[in-house]
Amino acid sequence: MTVKRKAALIAATAAAGLAAAGVAVAGATGADDDATDTPIRGSALERAGAAALAHTGGGRVTETEVGDEEGYYEVEVTRDGGGQVDVHLNRDFEVLGAEAEGSGDDD
Numbered sequence: 001m002t003v004k005r006k007a008a009l010i011a012a013t014a015a016a017g018l019a020a021a022g023v024a025v026a027g028a029t030g031a032d033d034d035a036t037d038t039p040i041r042g043s044a045l046e047r048a049g050a051a052a053l054a055h056t057g058g059g060r061v062t063e064t065e066v067g068d069e070e071g072y073y074e075v076e077v078t079r080d081g082g083g084q085v086d087v088h089l090n091r092d093f094e095v096l097g098a099e100a101e102g103s104g105d106d107d
Contacts, residue, residue: 044073048089049075059080063075070099074088084101085101086101
């Protein structure tokens with residue numbers, strides 16, 4: 001194998017490796033539609049979480065979002081049995097509705 005051919009083969013292999021690494025990094029950093037979600041913070045997080053847990057009758061807050069399409073806040077609650085419920089709240093932390101994940105039905 002000539003030196004030029006060997007150098008070209010090494011360069012092509014390196015380029016393919018870099019492309020694969022770029023895809024892996026994009027996947028690991030959540031490069032999808034949910035990557036722009038803004039979590040609830042501060043005292044609003046405490047109030048939204050309390051309202052959601054009161055609505056679901058308990059559980060654990062596992063995700064939050066400000067500016068949800070169904071309300072101002074969205075709080076995901078994981079129930080003790082493992083099921084998840086998305087609770088949608090207005091700006092005053094009043095429940096607008098809730099949806100069990102995967103069901104498409106409102107509570």
